[in-house]
Amino acid sequence: MAKGPVSLKAIAAHLGLTVGTVSRAMNGYPDIAKSTRDRVMEAARELGYRPNNAARSLSTGVTEVVAYIMPEQTSSLSEPFIAELLKGLGETLRKRGWDLMVTHTTSVQDELEQIDRLWNTGVVGAIVISRPLKKDPRIPLMQKLGCPFVVHGRSEADAPFAWYDVDGYEAFMAAVGHLTGLGHRHIAFVGSPLQYEFAQSRLDGYLQGLKVNGLTHDPDLIQIADISDAGGERATRQLLDLPKPPTAILAVTDTVALGVLAAIRTAGLTPGPDISVIGYDGLHFGVHTNPPLTSMEQPRAHAGRRIAEMIFNLLDGADPKDVQELQRAHLVSRSTDAPIKSTNTKQDNSVREKTQ
Amino acid sequence: MAKGPVSLKAIAAHLGLTVGTVSRAMNGYPDIAKSTRDRVMEAARELGYRPNNAARSLSTGVTEVVAYIMPEQTSSLSEPFIAELLKGLGETLRKRGWDLMVTHTTSVQDELEQIDRLWNTGVVGAIVISRPLKKDPRIPLMQKLGCPFVVHGRSEADAPFAWYDVDGYEAFMAAVGHLTGLGHRHIAFVGSPLQYEFAQSRLDGYLQGLKVNGLTHDPDLIQIADISDAGGERATRQLLDLPKPPTAILAVTDTVALGVLAAIRTAGLTPGPDISVIGYDGLHFGVHTNPPLTSMEQPRAHAGRRIAEMIFNLLDGADPKDVQELQRAHLVSRSTDAPIKSTNTKQDNSVREKTQ
DNA sequence: TTGACTTCCGAAACCGGTTTCGGCAGGCTT
């Protein structure tokens, strides 16, 4: 019995029909008698028919698979974020019979090569990328290829494209507002390399937040770090060595914020009471850090679902410029945001000279 | 120019050959003149030939994709583990031209259905599953289907199969040994549901560790919890409410250990000095917990690579019984393992009666 | 009864590769 998957031919033979007729019956063509359609459906169910994917794909020209290009350089700490995205993506795709593929790349060049390969060999029928650069070569490439795609994040591009993003600009503006409300006037920003669009917009939001709250912009309070806890730690050491260290630090991601917390603790201070820290992402493990991390939470489970739906919209013929969605982050206050210390004007380590 | 992918036919036309000849030239058949083979290769490179995947798959009957079945019920905290595995898997598969697909399932029934579908429709050519049950229906199913597969973890089965695992039994035995060396005699175990093979073997290792160290086995010190921080927290509350609470707790995973730490802190105690805690997995975020978590680390980056290689071994005809690998975990000591407190014999909360 | 019109299915081309088979041309032997 169980000798490989059952083909159309098997059903046709079983019923005394031709494969063409069986195929049309299963695909709802109107030129098939109701009675034979029922017989075909019944036989398919009974025999356990499994349509060969390669054959369908070859014949129709579409492949019901979307590729998710893994952001390179993802620290293990940022993975929960991606895993939740993948879950939402995968489950929603599945509802329309699509599957999800993941691809790890080693460089920008490799990334372009993979996109070209995945699309042109017909391995996938659509692509999702995350964390775009301000000028991201992948976007014009996919546009040229004619491959349906959704970008998780925004980017500059000549032609409009489909994207899903959370408003980091607004979030960091709000975070600055929250901290000024707590009395902070000396707020630092630990960011990541500015070729990433998200890094730039969060920095811009921080700067705008300073402006609307009447604070002056001190370049020393801006540090650019790797997207990792180690990066955040290095950057924070720089900030703490300043003649006049910040009383609050905004971190571009929760991963970076972990390093910020570590550096503060290492300096003998306690995050929150001594120096406020706010991260971004709202990752769950923030409740287990020392102390629990205040963060700007973004709707993560939602992201994967929506991106999958956007893919289907594109496939159904929607104009990319109509397939764009901007969500908002909101503050989840745990233990690292606190009012400024009253004794804060005097700084022990302000005797040190500014060396640069 | 850029009008869709270049097919064999295009090359054949360009060179005045037939597709069959071009195909054989590219696949190294001996009946092709060296000169024409060179011409074909050159033309393929020049025109940017992209073999259609569906056509190849249909013709050869193999699909160069492996599916990774996502363990259901993965808390967001355990995701770093999976992400690292996927990375190793994906990168190693890519070296031989294979791609990686991920599938999220909603139930055991759905899982079996997905495996059947993925294999019988030819969407994938091999499968990897994680975290098997002691008696896992997926294994006999894949054996019946004839689908090459590797199990990440061990399981009971009639016929031998390929697996990669880390010795949890030995690890928990060693952990108990480490704690007794620190003077602990009252060691608890927070485990997960015993239908999972890994849960059972880690529990067995714990029990064996007690035995070889001459400790008696107290059933009250064994708690079974969900694989999550919340589960670990609930279980630990039970332990702390005991007339004679443990002086050390072994957690079945780092995720669970996070909850253990939280419960201990909530009770006004500090993990390490007051109660030792050892987790399992060695996840990096353990350095950021309060306090940093001691854990049994397993070689994670290695796992993905090896599993991919094992897939290829299977594909190359290896006998599944020869494709099995057992790795060891080793203790990474951070701050939650400490000598037992000398004042420990007297317990403040031991006045409470045992209620169950 | 004949013509037009449906209804319904078979036949066949096609998607883009892989692989088997057969035969032409040239060089070799005897």
Add this chain to the structure above:
DNA sequence: AAGCCTGCCGAAACCGGTTTCGGAAGTCAA
């Protein structure tokens, strides 16, 4: 010079579906 062997390529079947086209039956009206 006939026969044979080898090197090399074209022709065609095949994988398992999808889709177009044409025609055989049946229906109905004139």
